[in-house]
Structures are given as structure tokens and as C-alpha cells.
Amino acid sequence: MRVFVTGASGWIGSATVTELRAAGHDVTGLARSDAAAAALEAEGVRVLRGDLDDLATLRAGAEAAEAVVHLANKHDWSDPAASNRAERAAVQTFGEVLAGSGRPLLLASGVAMLAQGRPATEADPAPFHGVDSPRGGAENLALEFVERGVHTVSLRFAPTVHGAGDHGFISVITAVAREKGVAAYPGDGTNRWAAVHRADAARLVTLALAKAPAGSRLHVVAEEGVSTKDIAEAIGRAHGLPVRSLPAEEVGAHFGWIGGFFGLDLAASSDATRELLGWTPTGPTLIEDIDGGGY
Secondary structure, eight states: OEEEEETTTSHHHHHHHHHHHHTTOEEEEEESSHHHHHHHHHTTOEEEEOOTTOHHHHHHHHHTOSEEEEOOOOOOTTOHHHHHHHHHHHHHHHHHHHTTTTOEEEEEEEOTTSOSSSOBOTTSOOOOOSTTSGGGGHHHHHHHGGGGTOEEEEEEEOSEEEOTTOOSHHHHHHHHHHHHTSEEEETTSOOEEEEEEHHHHHHHHHHHHHHOOTTEEEEEOSEEEEEHHHHHHHHHHHHTOOEEEEOHHHHHHHHGGGHHHHTSOBOBOOHHHHHHHTOOOOSOOHHHHHHTTOO
């Protein structure tokens, strides 16, 4: 299958591209820089130059493909509204191109804020609608295209897709710990983060392309929830730092923008996803990666 992948040179995307090619797919990757293009070409991936603001290029990539795997996001924490607008416009573009074709559109989403007081499940609808909501309400927008003949599949990633070389949320939390000289956690540290190893995530995306029905909401989650206290203690062990709790009123000042996420309970189940796809995670756990020097 000819597959167009956005975010193809990124942390999740590069592993996914490897899995897709191993499964026999012909991959074209979106690249916004010379370095990204070179990395993709070295992997034998066809390159389409552009970015998420370049809707004409996104349209061309989708028109030439038999499936779109949309993993890119601007992740501009200084201007989240711009990121939300770009995400919604990209998904709108893909939906319009694929409408009536039955071709797959797999898009990255998340498990955050789907449920309160319990792990989120695949049955929980995203509460986000419209451009001003997180990710511009792109998941719900994409699922609306199912009625217009698009084979939409939502990939709800755990807040940490971990592994050696990760530059995501856990690396930011680790950097704060090293800068401040203490591995801190919010409150009593019982709020939890779902987690998945990068290799397991990439394998799930490839399985989803092959097997997931239209309208599926999948949870890319290996561990239902790792407590923030356990995360902080692992960071402390790895870097020889003391570990301590922070009262809620100090979390923002201590952690900066990442504190708003570290204080949330982001647990999620993937039971339905595993049963649907026959997916069994095999990678290291988050704590094993931190203890092993991955951060």
C-alpha cells in the first residue's frame, strides 16, 4: 500500500515508518527540513517537502496515497492555539481528499482528559469539539468523515511514548529535575500516567492500518498508569537526586509548562485495542527505561 506519513522523521513516526516498510508498504514521508529529508531518504523513504501549514502539499500527499498516517503536530506550547488551528486544518484537508474513497486516515490523538477518576477506555468519546479545543477537536472531526466514506482510525497515544533517545515529556521532567537538583512530584504522587514503549507504539500503528475497522478509537497504551511518585523516584535514582513532594501551589513554578500535565491523572486502558488487533506490548516499561539510563 502507498502510505503518506506526516511526522515521518519524528520520534514515533520514524519507528512507524520502519514498521510500515517491514510490512511491505511503500512510504512517502513529509519533511519540513533538509535534515528530516536526508534521514528519510537514508531509510529508503520517498520524501515530500512541506509542513502542516502547507495545505497544498498535504493535499498532494494524500491524493497520491492509498492511506494517510497523520502523526505530526506542531506542539508549540508557547502558542497552543496555533497548533490547534494547524491540526484541525490538516485533518480537514485529509478528510476532504479521502472522502468517498474508503481509504484509511489514521491520526494521532491522546488519552488526556477523556475520563475522570478512572482509567480512560476506548469507549470514551473525546469531549473536544471545534478549533479552540485541544488538538483543534481533530479526532471528532476525523471521525465525522467516516459517514463521508473515509476509513478513519484514531490513535490515542499514552502521554509518554518512551525509549532511549526520547525527547518528549519525560525528558522535559528529567531536565527540570537536573536543573533544580531535586526529582519532584505533585502532591502525594498517586496520579498516574499511561505509558508505551516506542517500538510497541509503532507496531500498533502498523497493525491498525491492516486491521482496525473504520471509526475505531485505539489506545496506544502498554502500562495503564505509572504513578508520578514512581516516575520521580526513578529519575532520582538515575541521576543521584533527592526526591520530594510538591504542594499543588508550587507545581507550576517548579516545573513550568509541563507542570500542568504532570499534575494530571492520565491513566488509560488498552484492553479493547489488544483484543481487536491481537497486540501484545513487549518493550521495556517506563521505569525500566529510566533506570536503564534512557533519560
